[in-house]
Amino acid sequence: MYGHLQKKTRNCKLVIKLLGALLIVFTVMPAKAQENDTVIVHFAFDKADLTTETITKIDQFLAAYTGHEGMAPLTLRGHCDAVGSDAYNDKLSERRVAAVLSYLKQKGLPDSAVRFFKGYGEHQPLLDNQTAYGRQQNRRVEIIWPVAAVSVTPPPIRQKDTIPVFTQETIKIVKEGQTLRLKNINFYGGSHQFLVQSQAALNELLTVMKDNPALVIEIQGHICCMPGSRDGFDYDSNDWNLSHNRARAVFDYLYQNGIDASRMSYKGFAGRVPLVYPENTEDDRTANRRVEIKIIKR
Numbered sequence: 001m002y003g004h005l006q007k008k009t010r011n012c013k014l015v016i017k018l019l020g021a022l023l024i025v026f027t028v029m030p031a032k033a034q035e036n037d038t039v040i041v042h043f044a045f046d047k048a049d050l051t052t053e054t055i056t057k058i059d060q061f062l063a064a065y066t067g068h069e070g071m072a073p074l075t076l077r078g079h080c081d082a083v084g085s086d087a088y089n090d091k092l093s094e095r096r097v098a099a100v101l102s103y104l105k106q107k108g109l110p111d112s113a114v115r116f117f118k119g120y121g122e123h124q125p126l127l128d129n130q131t132a133y134g135r136q137q138n139r140r141v142e143i144i145w146p147v148a149a150v151s152v153t154p155p156p157i158r159q160k161d162t163i164p165v166f167t168q169e170t171i172k173i174v175k176e177g178q179t180l181r182l183k184n185i186n187f188y189g190g191s192h193q194f195l196v197q198s199q200a201a202l203n204e205l206l207t208v209m210k211d212n213p214a215l216v217i218e219i220q221g222h223i224c225c226m227p228g229s230r231d232g233f234d235y236d237s238n239d240w241n242l243s244h245n246r247a248r249a250v251f252d253y254l255y256q257n258g259i260d261a262s263r264m265s266y267k268g269f270a271g272r273v274p275l276v277y278p279e280n281t282e283d284d285r286t287a288n289r290r291v292e293i294k295i296i297k298r
Contacts, residue, residue, distance in 0.1 A: 038239055039143040041100065042136065045083070048095035050103055058100065061143060062107055073115035075144040076100055081135035082122045093119030100141045126237060133255055179220070180293045181275075185250070187289045189224070190235045192245035202253055205293075209259045216297035219266040221247030224279055224288035231270040244268030250291050265296075 039061045041054040050058070065074075078097035080089040097117045104114065127134035174180060185198045185205070194202065209215060221243035223232040232242035239245075247266035255261055276284040 038241060039145070040140050041143070043096055043139040043141070045081075045135075045139065046092070048092060048099045050099055055103070058103060058143070059107075061145075062104075062109075065145060066109075072146040074104075074113060075142075076114060076117035077124075077142040077144065078117075078119040079124055079126075079138055079140050079142070080122045081138040082125070082129035083135065084122075086121060086123075090119055090121040093121050095119075096139075096141050100143065127252075131256070133252070133261070174295055174298070176295050176298055178295050180295070181290060185291050186286050187246055187249075189285070189289065190233060190242070192234055192236055192242065192249045194249065202250070205250075206254060206257050206259070209254060209263070212298070214298060215295070216263050217265075218294040218296055219247045219250045219264060220292045220294060221245070221250075221266065221268045222273065222288060222290050222292070223271050224274070224285040226271045227274065227277065229270050229272055231268055241268060243270050246289070246291055 039057065041050075041057050043049075043054070044051065076097045078093035078095075078100075080093050080096075082089075084092070097119050101114060101117055105111070122129075122138070125134070125138045126140070127137045129135050129138060185201045186195050187193060187198075188195060209217075223243045223246070226232050231240050231244065233240050234242040234245050237245055244267070247268055251261075251264050251266045254264060271288070274288045275290070276287050279285045279288060
């Protein structure tokens with residue numbers, strides 16, 4: 001009888017594990033996530049205070065949110081880097097969420113505007129905690145805003161005469177404000193991971209930045225397949241910030257190889273300015289999964 005009960009208990013545990021696995025699979029599927037916009041604000045080390053930069057970003061979000069027809073309730077998710085104990089970081093992430101929540105209420109949002117908020121401690125990092133930059137990116141609160149999908153009109157096409165490469169030769173003639181396409185720096189679909197053949201072009205970009213120490217750039221990320229302002233789903237980070245993450249991938253590569261962060265910024269353009277439209281072939285889609293460089297100062 002005891003052995004029979006043990007067997008039934010093991011079977012129940014197996015069923016629970018399988019159901020849990022299925023729940024995880026359905027949780028990360030993007031069917032509903034595609035109607036979310038996510039705004040990320042960052043915090044100083046071991047702090048839950050809102051910085052001037054954080055407040056500015058929340059205010060920009062609020063301008064869009066309160067001006068949008070049908071304001072769906074928000075979700076707030078707080079996070080930490082991996083410095084400190086699990087218990088301490090759990091509490092710190094909760095304080096960060098509470099700080100954002102308090103500010104939203106201070107700005108006039110009712111309690112009903114936030115349907116869920118939670119601190120996740122250090123358990124859901126965006127980047128590796130082995131670098132200072134990675135830890136800084138992990139100290140964050142995500143403001144998740146469900147918005148209804150909207151129809152889009154055909155986007156403007158990036159001009160074909162945009163300078164197609166970023167090399168030692170082109171940098172000699174390029175002017176401030178011009179945009180250069182990083183030829184052969186492309187990505188897997190639904191990913192901010194570089195294609196293998198991108199390495200040579202990344203190395204060339206790094207060399208240009210090192211050889212031109214006064215150069216200041218904006219890294220601009222783009223996606224295929226979704227014309228308009230809605231960004232794509234990134235299966236690497238399980239969020240809807242694909243073009244942003246692609247630009248950040250180039251930023252991270254340069255930063256990790258010695259380029260000062262003050263010389264670079266990055267921005268996602270979603271599918272607003274494709275090179276090719278409509279996309280009839282895989283080559284068309286690959287061309288649109290790209291990063292471009294805007295020269296801010298030289």
